[in-house]
Structure formats: structure tokens, C-alpha cells
Amino acid sequence: MSTVNTQHAAPTGLWRARLRLASQSLRESWQLFARTRIGIIGLTIIGLYALLALAHPILMNTVWEPRTYDPVVGYAFDETQQPAPPSLKHLLGTDPLGRDILSQLMFSARSEFLLGLLAATVTVVIGTAVGAIAAYFGGWVDTLLMRLADIMIMMPAISVLIVLSALIGVEHFELALIIGILSGFGATGVVLKSQALSVVVKPYIDAARAAGGGHFHIILIHIVPNLLPLSFLYMMFTVTSAIFSEAVLSFLGLLDVRMSWGLMIHTTESAGYLLQVTDFWWLIFPASLSITLLCSAFYLVGRSLDEVVNPRLRSR
Amino acid sequence: MNGSSGISNPPSRTLISAVNLSKLYPVSEGWFRRDRSFIHAVDGVSFDLARGETLGLVGESGCGKTTTGRMLVRLTEPTDGQVLFNNESGDLEDIAHLKGAPLKNFRRRAQMVFQDPYESMNPRRTIFDTVAEPLHVQKIGDHSERFERVSETLSMVGLTPPSSFLFRFPHELSGGQRQRAAIARALVMNPSFVVADEPTSMLDISIRTGIMQLMGELADQLGISYLYITHDLAVARYMCSRIAVMYLGKIVEMGETEEVLRNPVHPYTKALLSAVPVPDPGADREPVTIKGSVSVPVDPLPRCRFYDRCPIADDFCRDNDHPPLEDKGAGRLAACHKA
Amino acid sequence: MTSDPVLVVEDLTMHYATRAGPVRAVDGVSFSVERGQSLGLVGESGCGKSSIAMTLLKLLPDNARLVSGSITLNGVDVVPLSENQMREHRWDRISMVFQAAMNSLDPVYRVGDQIIEALEAHSASAPRDAMERVRELFDLVSLDPSYIRRYPHEYSGGMRQRAIIAMALACEPDIIVADEPTTALDVIVQDHILREMQAIQRALNMSMIYISHDMAVIAEVCDVVGVMYAGKLVEFGPTAEVYARPIHPYTKALMSAFPSVRGEKHDLATLPGEPPDLLDPPSGCAFHPRCAYATDECRTSIPPTAKHGDQWATCWNPVADVDSE
Numbered sequence: 001m002s003t004v005n006t007q008h009a010a011p012t013g014l015w016r017a018r019l020r021l022a023s024q025s026l027r028e029s030w031q032l033f034a035r036t037r038i039g040i041i042g043l044t045i046i047g048l049y050a051l052l053a054l055a056h057p058i059l060m061n062t063v064w065e066p067r068t069y070d071p072v073v074g075y076a077f078d079e080t081q082q083p084a085p086p087s088l089k090h091l092l093g094t095d096p097l098g099r100d101i102l103s104q105l106m107f108s109a110r111s112e113f114l115l116g117l118l119a120a121t122v123t124v125v126i127g128t129a130v131g132a133i134a135a136y137f138g139g140w141v142d143t144l145l146m147r148l149a150d151i152m153i154m155m156p157a158i159s160v161l162i163v164l165s166a167l168i169g170v171e172h173f174e175l176a177l178i179i180g181i182l183s184g185f186g187a188t189g190v191v192l193k194s195q196a197l198s199v200v201v202k203p204y205i206d207a208a209r210a211a212g213g214g215h216f217h218i219i220l221i222h223i224v225p226n227l228l229p230l231s232f233l234y235m236m237f238t239v240t241s242a243i244f245s246e247a248v249l250s251f252l253g254l255l256d257v258r259m260s261w262g263l264m265i266h267t268t269e270s271a272g273y274l275l276q277v278t279d280f281w282w283l284i285f286p287a288s289l290s291i292t293l294l295c296s297a298f299y300l301v302g303r304s305l306d307e308v309v310n311p312r313l314r315s316r
Numbered sequence: 317m318n319g320s321s322g323i324s325n326p327p328s329r330t331l332i333s334a335v336n337l338s339k340l341y342p343v344s345e346g347w348f349r350r351d352r353s354f355i356h357a358v359d360g361v362s363f364d365l366a367r368g369e370t371l372g373l374v375g376e377s378g379c380g381k382t383t384t385g386r387m388l389v390r391l392t393e394p395t396d397g398q399v400l401f402n403n404e405s406g407d408l409e410d411i412a413h414l415k416g417a418p419l420k421n422f423r424r425r426a427q428m429v430f431q432d433p434y435e436s437m438n439p440r441r442t443i444f445d446t447v448a449e450p451l452h453v454q455k456i457g458d459h460s461e462r463f464e465r466v467s468e469t470l471s472m473v474g475l476t477p478p479s480s481f482l483f484r485f486p487h488e489l490s491g492g493q494r495q496r497a498a499i500a501r502a503l504v505m506n507p508s509f510v511v512a513d514e515p516t517s518m519l520d521i522s523i524r525t526g527i528m529q530l531m532g533e534l535a536d537q538l539g540i541s542y543l544y545i546t547h548d549l550a551v552a553r554y555m556c557s558r559i560a561v562m563y564l565g566k567i568v569e570m571g572e573t574e575e576v577l578r579n580p581v582h583p584y585t586k587a588l589l590s591a592v593p594v595p596d597p598g599a600d601r602e603p604v605t606i607k608g609s610v611s612v613p614v615d616p617l618p619r620c621r622f623y624d625r626c627p628i629a630d631d632f633c634r635d636n637d638h639p640p641l642e643d644k645g646a647g648r649l650a651a652c653h654k655a
Numbered sequence: 656m657t658s659d660p661v662l663v664v665e666d667l668t669m670h671y672a673t674r675a676g677p678v679r680a681v682d683g684v685s686f687s688v689e690r691g692q693s694l695g696l697v698g699e700s701g702c703g704k705s706s707i708a709m710t711l712l713k714l715l716p717d718n719a720r721l722v723s724g725s726i727t728l729n730g731v732d733v734v735p736l737s738e739n740q741m742r743e744h745r746w747d748r749i750s751m752v753f754q755a756a757m758n759s760l761d762p763v764y765r766v767g768d769q770i771i772e773a774l775e776a777h778s779a780s781a782p783r784d785a786m787e788r789v790r791e792l793f794d795l796v797s798l799d800p801s802y803i804r805r806y807p808h809e810y811s812g813g814m815r816q817r818a819i820i821a822m823a824l825a826c827e828p829d830i831i832v833a834d835e836p837t838t839a840l841d842v843i844v845q846d847h848i849l850r851e852m853q854a855i856q857r858a859l860n861m862s863m864i865y866i867s868h869d870m871a872v873i874a875e876v877c878d879v880v881g882v883m884y885a886g887k888l889v890e891f892g893p894t895a896e897v898y899a900r901p902i903h904p905y906t907k908a909l910m911s912a913f914p915s916v917r918g919e920k921h922d923l924a925t926l927p928g929e930p931p932d933l934l935d936p937p938s939g940c941a942f943h944p945r946c947a948y949a950t951d952e953c954r955t956s957i958p959p960t961a962k963h964g965d966q967w968a969t970c971w972n973p974v975a976d977v978d979s980e
Contacts, residue, residue, distance in 0.1 A: 017442045017483035203430040204438045206391050207501065211450035212423040225440050376841035490929045520699035522926035525912045529925060550914035554923060577916055591846035592916045593871035597895040604846050609811050
């Protein structure tokens with residue numbers, strides 16, 4: 001129990017209450033989330049790939065000999081012919097350059113996660129700021145940001161990325177930034193603005209102004225926290241689009257990356273195996289299935305979060 | 317009444333006065349359009365509010381009463397006119413277009429209570445955060461002083477013991493308790509002026525009386541002046557010593573509450589009053605004589621705003637400008653050519 | 656008065672299933688409405704008055720459970736009826752007017768067409784006759800016939816509510832359930848609509864259940880009034896008598912908390928506490944924690960419904976003493 005007059009009661013009681021709200025809303029959200037089976041399926045897939053990504057450095061340091069198993073410069077000396085079909089030593093076989101496919105797959109999983117999460121974070125930081133500022137200030141600030149959003153939405157992301165990769169060397173980090181900026185200033189910013197519009201008309205915003213609260217205070221304390229659930233939802237969708245864009249660009253050989261799922265398919269294609277799926281299935285399926293699965297997994301989690309965030313969609 | 321004389325020789329008891337206050341909203345904001353139309357939401361409204369007095373602003377939705385209230389606490393900037401506020405040093409200061417630090421300073425003295433207790437508090441913040449917000453943004457006191465001040469204010473509004481409310485969230489409180497917390501937020505800086513915008517209209521009857529009594533007691537104890545905005549004449553009767561009746565952005569009648577209710581002068585006040593149902597099955601009300609419904613005052617014609625619906629209007633009302641608010645005897649002001 | 660009940664409700668109990676347990680929204684409510692009579696149900700938010708309206712029309716959300724009771728409409732118990740069978744009674748025999756008038760009209764269809772659609776769904780009248788009927792209905796609720804071919808957004812709030820009333824009257828129902836039909840409207844418009852509804856109700860000798868939180872509106876519109884608290888009907892009787900001499904302490908408290916613009920300015924009474932949580936209502940009489948007259952008996956056992964003259968009340972310690980017969 002907190003007592004009123006001791007000086008310590010205030011901060012501890014306050015933080016306890018905030019923790020209580022956070023844990024309560026997390027618990028409620030989780031219950032809603034868990035009720036939608038697709039969310040759990042998505043989360044399971046994401047978890048499996050996360051395990052693969054985490055296991056790779058451990059395997060490389062223990063059982064996998066780097067000369068043979070390095071995803072980029074390794075060569076399977078134990079195989080007579082490359083690409084070699086799956087065997088006990090190479091569970092998913094080797095690629096046309098003699099590299100272990102499972103190792104490539106696991107190594108790439110880590111960079112896919114980093115790429116997706118970085119792109120998503122950039123999107124959400126920009127999108128939340130754009131949404132909150134456009135909705136709060138309105139007027140010419142809003143007009144400017146929304147016209148910018150129109151331009152971002154109109155730009156076909158893949159073509160822009162192709163042009164950019166021709167002009168500058170695009171690696172995972174740059175790719176994440178570009179996707180984040182396009183989406184944050186574009187569609188995500190617009191969606192978050194429409195949500196912010198429903199917040200700025202609440203009387204508590206007026207009350208904060210009447211108290212003397214400045215723009216920064218109102219945006220940070222009252223608007224942004226109410227946008228976070230929706231921001232989080234759009235993070236998931238951005239991860240999907242980032243992984244997908246990476247795959248397309250790597251496949252076209254436009255990305256300056258050491259290894260990725262898209263690059264694995266690119267290698268298969270440039271060695272001429274792409275159309276011989278039935279004979280050389282291990283060259284194509286592991287990578288393409290991983291792209292599909294991880295993209296779908298984040299999408300499923302997003303869809304399921306949508307039901308948590310938008311009560312209207314909740315099925316009874 | 318004109319503004320400049322008001323500044324030089326203020327009536328000493330006046331806390332705040334509106335002088336010819338207007339707010340126009342453009343109808344459509346076209347970049348290439350020259351002939352813009354305006355909604356005259358508030359159109360030349362003037363009144364004085366004395367220290368410790370409660371003035372009721374009464375009217376139907378869309379009459380401009382809320383906009384007037386918002387202008388007095390500067391949540392809305394007036395298009396025209398002055399808001400003279402009696403500041404600490406005893407001078408009347410026009411706060412209509414204040415900015416920056418002076419405006420922030422004015423906010424310590426003038427606060428607002430909102431209609432909807434469910435929407436007037438951020439659902440993600442504790443009652444302490446909400447009530448302490450004015451102290452926080454105004455940088456008044458350190459954390460423990462704020463804590464003590466908030467606790468005192470909560471007890472003052474009947475949320476006792478404060479320790480059992482401080483760290484709860486709005487959704488854990490009932491409507492009546494929330495409205496008390498909202499009143500606490502408005503009073504935490506000891507303001508001298510509070511605009512109360514329909515503070516009880518969303519509460520149930522059994523809760524409403526308690527809030528009305530609380531607001532009355534606080535006004536007596538702390539010497540607060542209220543501008544009490546309501547659509548409900550019966551509530552105004554219990555809360556306000558004087559009332560001003562608004563119609564389409566204009567004050568049409570103003571006077572002592574009991575006097576106005578007993579003997580309304582303006583035909584609109586008469587209609588409004590006779591339309592209020594009474595909780596007595598035997599009572600026979602006289603039928604309401606006005607027709608039509610409230611329109612939106614877009615570029616109104618230079619004639620009485622009530623002309624279209626008035627049962628006693630004649631050609632004179634049609635051909636002349638909106639009548640000024642004049643003394644119709646015994647301190648009663650009304651804006652009508654015929655009354 | 657000879658008894659010709661259009662609607663008889665007996666021991667109606669309806670719960671909402673929630674994750675925290677059943678919410679006892681309507682708890683053993685019984686009343687009847689005579690032909691041509693208007694019954695008012697008054698109470699505060701969450702007392703179950705709107706839930707009764709939804710139950711009578713069997714327009715319940717998925718989580719509502721009709722636990723017990725019967726609803727006899729013109730001699731037919733509608734509780735066991737399937738949704739398809741019920742649809743024949745809705746509009747034809749019992750219809751409704753809700754508070755949110757904007758939501759009851761489809762924004763993409765002309766108002767007249769919506770009424771015609773309702774008419775055609777329930778009677779085999781030819782389109783020409785239907786149009787004629789819409790004209791009659793518009794005339795009945797004082798709407799200009801030119802508005803028949805307009806869209807809902809072109810209507811003002813009061814006009815929309817009139818259109819909804821016209822729609823409810825379309826099939827000449829025996830009884831109309833009006834749930835806070837004027838609450839969102841300004842007083843002058845409310846006054847017009849109340850007067851029209853009363854006139855129509857008398858002209859058609861129709862029955863009406865009028866639900867409101869506003870004691871004054873009920874006083875003007877209704878012949879008989881039922882006061883609800885925590886899902887129960889705590890007092891019931893002719894309006895004039897209930898208002899002149901409330902028997903239940905809650906009714907009395909409501910009356911004395913209600914401000915009036917006319918008459919003597921009496922002190923407004925304050926009711927302590929808050930309405931109960933229907934997930935976990937208080938023991939005994941649900942009103943006892945807020946009641947000035949509560950005794951141990953009130954805390955432990957549920958009071959029976961007893962007759963006091965023409966009134967009925969559910970209270971151990973009635974505040975007015977009216978001899979039974």
C-alpha cells in the first residue's frame with residue numbers, strides 16, 4: 001500500500017501503476033492475439049527462423065569446419081560433383097559453387113531479420129512523427145507532408161531501388177533505410193495520421209493546451225503513445241515488404257550483399273539451374289520457401305495484431 | 317460598450333469581460349477562391365463576469381456557446397473583439413491575441429472543465445499524471461510538492477482518500493469520479509476563472525446533483541468565477557446567478573436567472589423555456605410557437621437572426637439590422653425590436 | 656378500464672455472457688401494456704431499460720442469453736420463435752425507434768425508398784400503393800413530401816428522427832418501442848416530436864413503450880411508468896400517482912434530484928454512491944447501499960413486489976404509505 005505523505009510514495013506508486021497498466025494491457029492484448037490462430041502460426045515460424053539464425057554462429061564455431069561450411073567462401077571438398085544433392089554431411093546439399101546450402105540459409109536468416117527490423121523501426125519512427133505532426137498542426141504542414149506522402153506512394157519502390165542500386169552501392173543497411181523512408185513518409189505515415197486525427201480532437205488535448213502544454217509536450221505525451229499500437233502493427237507489414245524487396249533485388253543481382261536468400265536463387269539462376277526444379281530442387285526450394293514463409297509469418301502476425309488494435313475487426 | 321474605455325476605467329469587481337467578441341470560420345478553404353463565405357459562430361458577444369460570480373451561457377447546439385467559452389480561455393483565438401482579464405496587478409489585460417510566455421502565464425488563472433468525462437482524460441495516464449499535468453507543464457513545485465498539491469486537490473473534490481485514486485487509470489473510475497478528477501485538474505493551479513462546458517450533461521441524475529453541489533461549494537470556498545455553459549435551463553437555474561441566452565452566435569437575452577426564467581422577454585427565450593418538459597404529469601405547458609429548426613449562420617443577412625422563426629416578427633425586423641442588446645428595464649438586457 | 660393487453664411480459668430475465676461472468680442486465684421483470692396505452696421506462700444508464708427494448712424485439716447481441724420469462728404479443732409468446740418467425744412480427748406488430756437516428760437510415764438510399772422497401776417486405780402492396788402510403792406517413796409525421804426523394808444526409812437531426820418514426824409506423828404496428836428517441840435533439844425539436852408522437856399514438860390507438868432517462872419527458876408522454884434500477888423494475892404505476900407519491904426510495908430520490916425550470920426552486924437531493932455493478936449486484940435489495948431507509952432485512956433478502964393502491968413497488972420500507980386496496 002502506498003502512503004500519501006512520504007516522499008518516496010509518489011514515484012514508486014506511480015511506476016507501479018504504470019507497470020500494472022502495461023502488464024494488464026499486454027496480457028489482454030496477448031489473449032486477443034492468442035485467440036487468432038494465424039498469429040500463433042506466424043509467431044512459431046518467426047521463432048523457428050530466429051533459432052536458425054542464432055544457431056549458425058554456434059555451429060560454425062563447433063561442428064562446422066569453416067573451410068567447408070562457410071556460407072560465402074566455403075567449398076565442399078567431400079563432394080565430387082557440384083551442386084551435390086542432400087546428404088548426411090550437407091543436409092540441404094550444396095550450391096553450384098560447392099557451398100553448403102543449409103549454412104547459407106541460416107546465415108542469411110540473421111541478415112533478413114536485421115534488415116526487416118531496421119526497415120520497420122525506421123518506418124515507424126518516421127511514420128509516427130509524420131502522422132502526429134501532420135494531424136496536430138494541420139494547415140500547410142499537413143498539406144506539405146501529405147503531398148510528400150503522395151509522391152512516396154506513387155513511386156514504385158522496386159524501380160526506385162533498381163535505379164538507386166545502379167547509382168550507389170546498396171547494401172542491407174541502405175536498403176533498410178530506403179524502404180523505411182519510403183514507407184514512413186508514404187503509406188504508413190498516412191495511416192498513422194488518420195489515427196492521430198482521431199486523437200487530436202479528444203478533449204484531453206484541449207485540456208493539455210489549456211494547462212499551458214507546448215506542442216512538443218502534447219505530441220510526445222498525448223498523441224504518440226496513442227499511435228504506438230497501430231505503429232507496431234505497421235512494423236510487421238514493413239518487415240514483410242522489406243524481406244520481399246531484398247529477395248527481388250538480390251535475385252536481380254542488384255544488391256551488394258555477401259549472402260542472402262535472394263542471392264541464393266540468383267546463384268542458381270546464373271548457373272543455369274533455375275528451370276530444372278525437379279532435378280535440382282534443393283537449389284531453389286530452401287531459399288524460396290524461406291522467403292515465402294518468413295514474409296507470410298510477419299504478415300500473419302500483422303493481421304492478428306490488426307484484430308487486437310482494431311476492435312471493430314474482432315470476431316466474437 | 318466599447319473596448320478602449322473598458323481598459324482605462326475597469327469596474328473593480330470585474331474578473332473577465334468579453335467585448336464584441338467574434339469568431340468566424342471560413343466555409344471552404346479553396347486556394348483559388350476569392351469569394352469566401354464565413355460561418356459567424358460567435359458574432360459580437362459582450363458580457364462582464366464579476367469575481368466569484370457564475371454566469372450561465374445557455375442555448376441549443378450550434379448557438380456558439382462553446383466557442384465563446386473556448387475563446388475566454390484562449391483555446392480558440394477570436395477573430396475580432398477583446399477579452400479583458402483582470403490580472404494579478406489589478407489591470408485589465410486584453411488576452412485575445414496573447415502568445416508565448418504571457419499566454420502560458422494566463423493559463424494559470426483560467427481553466428476549463430469539459431463535457432465528456434470519458435474523453436477528457438488520456439486513458440494511458442494515471443489520475444496523478446492527469447491532475448498534475450498543469451503543474452508539470454507550468455513547472456510549479458518539485459515532485460513531492462506536486463504530489464502533495466494533487467492529493468489536496470483530490471480531497472477537495474471529494475475523491476477521498478486521495479491515495480486510493482492517485483495511481484488509478486480513468487477507466488477504473490466511474491463517470492462521476494472521473495468528472496471530479498477533471499475538476500481537480502482544472503483547480504490544481506488555483507485559477508480564478510473556470511469555463512465549465514456542460515460538465516454534468518453526460519452524467520446520470522443521481523450523480524449529477526453531487527457534481528453541481530461540489531462546483532457550487534468550490535466557487536464559494538475559493539472565490540472562483542464560472543462561465544457555465546449548458547443547454548439545460550433547469551441546470552442553469554441551480555448553478556448560475558445570471559444567465560445569457562444565445563442564438564446563432566448572438567446573445568439575445570441576459571439577466572438574473574430567476575427573473576429570466578419567470579418572465580422571459582425575448583421570443584426565443586420564451587420558446588426555449590416553454591419547450592422544456594416538466595417532471596409533473598399534471599402540468600400543461602403552452603405549446604411552443606416557433607417553427608423550423610436552427611440553421612447555420614453562413615454570411616447572415618443584416619437583420620434579426622431570429623427573424624425566420626420569430627412568431628412576432630414584422631417588416632421592421634426584416635428591414636433593420638440585428639437589434640442591439642438593450643436594457644429592457646430592471647437590469648434585463650434583450651436584443652429584440654419588439655420586446 | 657377493460658383489460659386488453661397488447662403486450663404481457665412475465666418474469667423476463669436476460670444476461671450478457673462476459674469473460675468475467677454473467678451480467679444481469681434484465682432481472683425478473685414483469686409488466687403489461689394495454690391497447691392505446693403508453694408505458695414509460697425510466698432509469699439511469701446501465702439499469703437495463705435499453706436491454707428490455709432489445710429483448711422485446713429479440714434483437715439481441717450474440718452474447719445475450721434469454722434466461723427465462725415470456726413475452727406475449729397479442730396472445731403469442733414470441734420467446735420460442737425462430738428469427739424467421741420473429742421477423743414477421745417485427746414491423747408488423749411491434750416496431751422500434753432508436754436514439755441513433757443516423758445509424759437507422761442507410762446513407763446511400765433515398766429515405767422514401769427505404770420506407771417502401773420496409774413496406775414491401777411486409778405486405779404484398781403494389782409499388783404505387785406503397786408510394787401513396789409513404790406520402791401518408793410523411794404527412795403523419797409532418798415531413799415535407801419533397802423530402803421523400805432525398806437522402807438521409809440532407810435531413811436535419813429532427814427530420815431524421817421523424818423519418819425513423821414514419822418508418823416504424825409504416826406497417827401499423829400494435830406497439831412501438833421508442834428508446835430515447837429525442838435524447839440527442841435540442842429541446843425545441845424534442846418538444847415538436849414529443850407532441851407529434853403523442854398525437855399519432857392517440858389517433859391510431861397504438862400502444863407505446865417509451866424509454867428515457869429523463870423524468871420530465873416520461874411525465875409528459877406516458878400514462879403508466881416503470882422505474883428501473885439494477886435490471887429490476889422497482890416501481891410501477893400510473894404516472895400521475897407515481898410522481899405525486901413515489902413509494903420506492905429510489906423513485907423518490909430521482910424525483911428530488913431532478914431540477915425543474917418551473918415551480919418552486921427546491922433543494923436538489925444527492926444520492927450517495929454509484930449504481931451497482933451488474934456482474935456482482937449487492938445482496939438483498941440492490942439499492943440498499945445507497946438507500947437512506949435501508950435496514951438489515953434489505954441487506955439480506957430480496958424484497959417482494961407488493962401492491963400499494965394502483966402502484967406496485969419492490970421495497971421492504973416503502974417511503975409513502977398507501978393502503979393496499
